[in-house]
Amino acid sequence: MKPKLVVTGFMGTGKSRVGRAAAERLGVRFVDSDREIVTHSGKSIAEIFALHGEPHFRALERTAIAALAADAEPAVIATGGGALADDDNFRALKRAGIIVCLAARPEVIAARLARSGEARPKLIEGGKPLLDRIVELMAERAAVYARAEATLDTSDLTIDAAAERLVAIFTALRERRCEPSA
Numbered sequence: 001m002k003p004k005l006v007v008t009g010f011m012g013t014g015k016s017r018v019g020r021a022a023a024e025r026l027g028v029r030f031v032d033s034d035r036e037i038v039t040h041s042g043k044s045i046a047e048i049f050a051l052h053g054e055p056h057f058r059a060l061e062r063t064a065i066a067a068l069a070a071d072a073e074p075a076v077i078a079t080g081g082g083a084l085a086d087d088d089n090f091r092a093l094k095r096a097g098i099i100v101c102l103a104a105r106p107e108v109i110a111a112r113l114a115r116s117g118e119a120r121p122k123l124i125e126g127g128k129p130l131l132d133r134i135v136e137l138m139a140e141r142a143a144v145y146a147r148a149e150a151t152l153d154t155s156d157l158t159i160d161a162a163a164e165r166l167v168a169i170f171t172a173l174r175e176r177r178c179e180p181s182a
Contacts, residue, residue, distance in 0.1 A: 003177065004069070004097030005076045005170045008084050009145060010138055011120055012109035013102035014154045014162055015078040021163035022170070023076035032078045036064040045080075049121035058086060065089045069096035082122070085144045098173045100166060101148035104155040106134045149173055 005026065007019040016032050023030035034045055037060045041048060048057045061083055068077050069092035077097070083089045084099070093099055104112070110131045113120060123133050145151070150169045154162045 009102035
């Protein structure tokens with residue numbers, strides 16, 4: 001099985017948009033684990049959090065990621081921002097491919113999220129200003145994102161430039177994995 005490209009990172013770093021563009025460049029399918037959850041549950045992420053809570057969402061996420069990781073077809077998989085915090089998710093994705101974390105400066109993330117208008121349940125916890133909550137949550141997840149094999153800062157990159165760099169990182173790491181030992 002060829003390694004998949006697994007794109008993770010904080011919300012607003014471009015996982016879906018950059019991941020989709022990278023998949024096009026690699027000639028493989030793109031799958032977003034959050035979109036899979038929405039499709040299978042018939043509810044938005046915000047609705048799942050509101051109606052059933054985060055533990056239920058994480059259980060759905062674990063099931064979706066296990067299925068995506070087990071699929072033999074090459075793909076680019078974008079995960080939710082907290083997916084790697086679950087050890088089962090991390091192990092499944094690590095076995096399936098190469099994990100690259102997208103990052104961005106907190107103020108860039110805040111601006112991107114404000115433009116998106118999408119409900120983000122984890123950002124309203126605690127009732128803090130958006131930028132403060134982003135900084136807090138990023139600090140909480142720093143060790144989780146450090147599990148990735150590489151990190152790409154998308155703060156000052158276009159979608160196309162970020163996708164090009166992502167593909168280059170993936171290709172280099174994939175080739176390094178396949179080098180014969182001496």
